[in-house]
Amino acid sequence: MNSNHLDKISLFVLILIIVYTFQIIYCQEDKIVALEKRIQDLEARQQQYPEVTFLTYKDRKRILVTGGAGFVGSHLVDRLMLAGHEVIVADNFFTGRKRNIEHWIGHENFELINHDIVNPLYIEVDQIYHLASPASPPHYMYNPVKTIKVNSIGTINMLGLARRVRARLLFASTSEVYGDPEVHPQKETYFGNVNPFGPRSCYDESKRVAEAMCYAYAQQEGISIRIARIFNTYGPRMHMNDGRVVSNFVLQALQNEPITIYGTGKQTRSFQYVSDLVDGLIALMNSNYSMPMNLGNPDEYTIEQFATKIKELVGSQASIVYKDPVIDDPKQRRPDIGLAKSWLNWEPKVLLSDGLNKTIAYFRNELLVKHHSNRNVFFPNEWLHLSNINAMNLDKNIEL
Template identity: 60%
Template sequence: MKRILVTGGAGFIGSHLCERLLREGNEVVCLDNYFTGNKQNIVTLLKHPYFELVRHDITNPYMAEVDEIYNLACPASPVHYQYNSIKTIKTSVMGAINTLGLAKRVKAKILQASTSEIYGDPEIHPQPESYWGNVNTIGPRSCYDEGKRCAETLFMDYHKQNGVDVKIIRIFNTYGPNMNPHDGRVVSNFIVQALKGEDITIFGKGTQTRSFQYVDDLVEGMIRMMNTPKGVTGPVNIGNQNEFTMLELANAILDLTGSSSKLCFKSLPKDDPKQRQPDISKAGEILNGWKPTVQLEDGLTKTIQYFEKVLMQKTLAF
């Protein structure tokens, strides 16, 4: 049994990771300040004898004896990370410093949940890990993009200077149950709007592309990355290589929900990437042949069922 710390453990991805780690027989310490995390995501885990929930802001140091650390703490959707941009970059940078300091003291392995956003609006397609990105350092998204880029730098410097066993993954667009209905991400937006019969908001002409991976595929990749030998640091892209336009995604959700919602087009936000697709060949080599296995239609069906329950619960509450 390993004792594992998951920062941001009550969030969308963190809650799935906590559940998987417990299922594999580990002791899990879940850290969250609930800025974007939700206790409802992990309420079913609270009775587990090896699950511990701690309310804590990772911009402040945290002390614990642990074997592994997954650093997921940071708002990840534009609506949330732009709400308090200074807080966002502090979470990325100070959170990295604090978790790396802990890993150094207790000699724990530590994984950084970085992001495809470090590539910015890419000029190379698909994006390999060797690509340095095309990022606006002073734009509306820079608090998140640059915070994550700085965190990667800190991880590699702690590895080179102090010998900390670090792992870096770059997460591409991920979806699934436990997403916040109001987080502003395209999958949750489209599904909620379709289920409510509201217009589906598409920014630009809807020709911009994203590659969507189901959360179970991501968690599998994260755990495999954590289990790589010391010295395998990454960064490694974790995402689904299948690319879809926003129009294709909207129409798929309309078909699966049977919704009569109409498409509504609005101006494209500043610095919004026009295309995003991971090169995952490195992940396949390093992570024992890892590749995403959940097809978009199957993943969307599960996610739609989750949001149907969430919306039904809110309706009954009133």
């Protein structure tokens, strides 16, 4: 073999080595790109949480919220979580939705228990916000016997838990304990005008007996109790089809369907925005006041005025139609909030038009949801940097 021949072979080998090396590098790059993609996917799947306040062991409380997956409960859970407490939600999802609290699932301070409070619950807690109960007329009339059980047996169970672990319990009562009131506005000292034998009695009377149970446990067992008599509350995360005035009117206006008023429309109501209620509930829980306390907005509107206001805010062409009045529908409702003002320094802050605009934006989004993967998220604006939370940007996000 001459040297010329040898040179050709070594050149050939060299070329082979270079090609092979490039191939390896190229394959490695492919693998690196694939790996990077996997890491990105994994990161995207990992839940991101809103920043919660750090509380030391001494200040951090373990708080049970029954009905915490519902409308009011989920807003309360947000506030307690952000404040740095450990929050346990017990809910049977009768009217509540996982979606309302899914942004906390997996957080080390949060726990969700699928539990019907008609059965006892054995856990260790410092405070109990007892909200579990169907709340709107179609929901509580759907199974009246169950509604009575939830508020009677369910409340006994929660009071029993409070006694066992020496926790303070706040009961979510209602303005319905005043029935169709003959005193206006309603003060806590008014005993009410309730029909014990009618379609609404399963709710009104079981809330009244639950208040009586709270009183009995406080007197007999020394339990620390708080009773909030909640007046009409509205806001994002309300059920679309719960048959309440706000959701009915907003949905009808958005869909340009006739807005239905039951009765003459001269009956009055007062509406509070949900963040005001949550402020009041937390202030009441942490106060020294243990008698029933009204939490509501004293601004009073006739149902007719309210329908017109919603029509204007939506910019709807919907007509207003009148139907027969509902049995036992109260003629007027307005809280006297003197007690809450003096004991809690609390009064509602959110104007009706501001609260309604947020609620309308939420319902507008709800109507756009067409697939399970669509998310009509409702979060305070400061959470928006969490990319996986803002999964569905249907309309501009709504601020709490």
